[in-house]
Amino acid sequence: MSTTTANRRPGAAARLGVPPLRGHGRFVTGNLIDSVGNGMLLPLGLLYFTDVQGLPAAHVGMAMTVGQAVALPVTFLAGRLMDRAGPRPVVVAANVLSAVGFVLFLFADRLWHVAAVHVLVQAGINMYFTAQRTLITHVTGVGERRAWFAFTGSLRNIGLAAGSAAAAGALVVFGKGALWWLIAADAATYLLAAFCFASLRTTPPQPEEPAPDDRAARSDHTRRYLLLVAVNLPYVLAQAALSVLVALYTTRALGLPASAASLLFVVNTVLVSGCSTVITAHLAPKAPRRAVVAGHLVMAAAMAAFMLPALPSLAFTAWAALLAAIILFSVAEILLGPALSELSVTLTPDAAGGFTQGLYQFSWAVGMVAAPALFTLLLEAGPLLPWGAEAVACLLAAAAAPALRATSRHRRRKPR
Secondary structure, eight states, rough: OOHHHEEEEEHHHHHEEEOOTTTOOHHHHHHHHHHHHHHHHHHHHHHHIIIISSSOOHHHHHHHHHHHHHHHTTHHHHHHHHHHHHHHHHHHHHHHHHHHHHHTTOOOOOOHHHHHHHHHHHHHHHHHHHHHHHHHHHOOOOGHHHHHHHHHHHHHHEEEEEEEHHHHHHHHHHHHHHHHHHHHHHHHHHHHHHHHHHHHOEEEEEEOOOOOOSSHHEEEEEHHHHHHHHHHHHHHHHHHHHHHHHIIIIIIISOOTHHHHHHHHHHHHHHHHHHHEEEEEHOOHHHHHHHHHHHHHHHHHHHHHHHHGGGGGGGGHHHHHHHHHHHHHHHHHHHHHHHHHHHHHHSSSTTHHHHHHHHHHHOOOOOOOOHHHHHHHHHHHHHHHHHHHHHHHHHHHHHHHGOOOOOOOOOOOOOO
């Protein structure tokens, strides 16, 4: 390799906003493989139990919801384990647990089996995301965190798309008989991801500020972290809307073909995968709380764009409005995802600890469980309601986000 070539590559990576990858191959591979497994899960779960195991769809959906709800407290259990053992063992155990759950898919032929295996799989997913953000702080430098959150977000979208494409391709070529083998392959991907994470070398970062030792400071940190959780909820619901609401809205309210939702999902995946690192590095506000404000404002605009075709006088704008909406949505996702993740581990001195990360991930888990019922009820009441409610929530979050200042060094007051 010439000296000129060696010098060009870091410059190109910096221009693209990609963090330094040397020495992080197994970490990158583990994140990518885990996301491929998640991508294969999305189209397989319901279809496998209805078309292969012959269970009724409505009952399977209820069993899946029950299993996912039962797994909600796992975020706090994972947090306690992370405080004792560190984030790496939790991430490894999470992938192994998901793998076991998928293996048991192959033997689940009753509704209570469906609920039980979804407890395992969802518990693994909750454990993984409880520890993954803290793991990033253990394998990367302080100044690289936002770039790594953006980069792992891109990897996740690439992995989700690859997993979904692999599952769709196998079903097209081999038919529904391929579902059994796809479930088995999904379990294998989680085991491979577990191996990648188990082989990592991690170094806990030095705390920039000691944890406060007085009640007033601890109370202030708790209030600010709870505010972060509240500000995160509209983003969680927006993410859920992409998979839960868009397909119903475009087909039932707008009368568009079912392929419309798939097209919008592809546009979102391409934009987030290709633009996250560049926008985060060069266009997003440097202060994470300002990026959160900007992201929620753009997300509110996206919700307004989604609403437009449901207005009788603007029905003709459906395709243009939806395309504008998904572009705005993708930009908001790029602004919000890395900034909220960075705040989740830096907002307070103990933000990267087990309890706070469990609390932050609990907001994700609750939002994802509640979103299907919430959005379908609102959509039945009127096609404008779900988008309007989400837009209002984003505006409220944007108004609250300036209070999410990074922790300033705690100064002791001298007694008078």
